[in-house]
Amino acid sequence: MICRRATQTRTKMGGLYMLDYGAGNVRSLINAVEKLGYHIEMVNDPADILKAEKLIFPGVGAFGSAMESLVSKGYVEPLNQYIASGKPFMGICVGMQTVFEGSEESPGVQGLGIVPGTVKFFSKQDKPVPHMGWNAASVVKELKSEDASGQAVNYSIEADSVYYFVHSYAVPYDDSLREWTLSTTQYGSEIFVSSIQKDNVFCTQFHPEKSGFAGLKILRSFLSGTGFVDQRNVITRDPRLISRDRFTKRVIACLDVRANDQGDLVVTKGDQYDVREKNTEAGDVRNLGKPVDLARRYFEEGADEITFLNITSFRNCPLADIPMLEVLRRTSETVFVPLTIGGGIRDVVDPDGKIHPALEVAGEYFRSGADKVSIGSDAVYATEKYLASGGRPSGDTAIETIARAYGSQAVVISVDPKRIHVRSPEDTPHHTVKTPFVGPKGEQYCWYQCTVKGGREGRDIDVRQLVTACEKMGAGEILLNCMDQDGTNAGYDIALIKDVREAVRIPVVASSGAGREQHFVEVFRETGVEAALAAGIFHRKEVPIESVKTELRKSGVSVRGIDETLL
Known part of the structure; x- marks a missing residue:
């Protein structure tokens, strides 16, 4: 086996930056941006944040780890300054969660506090957690008339599309978040905020870069737009009236x-x-x-x-x-x-x-x-x-x-089990299952033995x-x-x-x-x-x-x- 070290060159263009706090898959976002014809530079020190004309903050990981990394790298203050400046900002997944005040995932850890509210753990009563897979995002904001800036308020989030979510924590919707909420998503009986938009801030709980071409359209909308929508020209619908669970297999x-x-x-x-x-x-x-x-x-x-x-x-x-x-x-x-x-x-x-x-x-x-x-x-x-x-x-x-x-x-666990047939559950200390795959001696029960080393x-x-x-x-x-x-x-x-x-x-x-x-x-x-x-x-x-x-x-x-x- 010949091992080859990959080499890659990247053309740089000023203006568009990505804030990588050191965890998660950011390569897919880089590739998605470049697929759309844009070039993106990485934030390497706090000063880079204030150089940006547009900034994307992606994230896959835990809220506490993300915030601790932002603090240790000295990114918190320039990030707040950047958002306050009115320049376009996009957060993805944990990048969205960090703009809230805190999260139940990491008690005592303060978020950026730009948006009021706390990120909370999903209830497991009527659904598996994490929320992992494709679901819809119901847009609750629309323009009264064509916005003078030309920016689409919905950032090309479409009612007929589904987007990829992978998270255990989310922000439940309530009326205190009405001015911030761009779309909501229902998972089981819970309705949560799946994207936010106000002035220059746009964030998604789902991953546009992993949501096929439907997701790439959203990224393109952010990259090509002005990044600002006049809130006086926006009307908001009640998400509880339009919400339904559209989680797909x-x-x-x-x-x-x-x-x-x-x-x-x-x-x-x-x-x-x-x-x-x-x-x-x-x-x-x-x-x-x-x-x-x-x-x-x-x-x-x-x-x-x-x-x-x-x-x-x-x-x-x-x-x-x-x-x-x-x-x-x-x-x-x-x-x-x-x-x-x-x-x-x-x-x-x-x-x-x-x-x-x-x-x-x-x-x-x-x-x-x-x-x-x-x-x-x-x-x-x-x-x-x-x-x-x-x-x-x-x-x-x-x-x-x-x-x-x-x-x-x-973290996914890959299980390679094999059947061990027994005549009755009493014949083994292990958990048994009645199986339609009858054993060699007519056994109707089996326990599933875990294996290692590729099943060997x-x-x-x-x-x-x-x-x-x-x-x-x-x-x-x-x-x-x-x-x-x-x-x-x-x-x-x-x-x-x-x-x-x-x-x-x-x-x-x-x-x-x-x-x-x-x-x-x-x-x-x-x-x-x-x-x-x-x-x-x-x-x-x-x-x-x-x-x-x-x-x-x-x-x-x-x-x-x-x-x-x-x-």
Whole structure:
């Protein structure tokens, strides 16, 4: 394997700046801005903020970490001065939350205080948290007449579009925020502020840079406009009269990436995790395409997310040269939906002996274009440690350290279980499920054993122990595979998925076994999961993504449409 260090040149143009406080995925925003024909410079010191003519403050992470970074870098005072100057300001996600007075995520930490109100934790009573996926934004402001500045008050937020959200905390709408609220979104029974606009300030809780072409239109509106709307020319509707939950189910394309015998990265897929061809003398690694090209194809075909699973360890590469970093960088140049990376999110040792903790490894992936990281074997080891301590989090696992810095929504747990059949629940201390997949001796029950090392080694932990422990340690999503179904095209393991969906209050992604459109309908209808993932059937073009979504719509399942154009 040849490790290549990426090099990049960037043309600079004064005026447009990005404030990066040191966490989260900002590369996708840079790429989105450049896709629109603009060049953006990074704020490197406090003086740069006051040089800006337009300023974007993006963020993926925790409120407290963001504010502490702003304070330590000396950014708070010049940021307040910049906003008070009347020049255009755009905040995204945590960048929006920081303009409020504080957040329940970080009690005692003061926000910028530009907007009155407190960011609060979502209720889990009627929905999974984080709010992770595509939802609508209902615009509540409109112009009485054409604004003299030419700036659209809604910044091109459209009623028929949905946008990508990933957060556990939000600002509940109330009438005290009426003059600030541009749009609201309903999730479950809660109505929250999904964008704000007043004078020169425009912020979104959702991520325009990850919301396909619908999101790029919003960025273009901010970049091309004057950034100021005369509030005397605006009327506001009551969001409670127009609000409804339009949260959609996600269809995710998964790419298993590894090096072939020639050292090239390819997307592969196997039967029961065996990725080598059986009908060739050499037994070559199955090659279904190049990862960057396939990811772009799936984005254009309407995939709601792309997941890369790195199944090659790259042991001989320094962290900064791991080839998957370059895959993410190149993918994020043309793919504007969320990217998840799994495999290798653990403590890493360079060939020269330098140790990189899992938090640093995750940071490299985020800065290269990833929105979430998926943890597999290390989640099992962390659960073993958690159970051995009597259910007390240690605070030092990859799950906990990454969630503290970037938020729980950035941490996905990838589970590779296999069925262990038993005659009755009394035959094992583990949590059992009655399964339609009868065992070799007619057993009707099984427990799902968690595995490590790509499914090669079983551990004495069942799936329910794993997912409940990982949720308590701070994980924000479960990617639920099933080794027995993988590659079968016989459908998802509904009993397993339903059992896990009932055990946790974080989003669950169903994986393994999809072979036709109806399998997606079944898993959404029968389990209530938030997302369903497939790989081989998409790679081989056996089942197009759009035909999956068409079948889901016919069955009454709400899904996102394809953004066909930026125009």
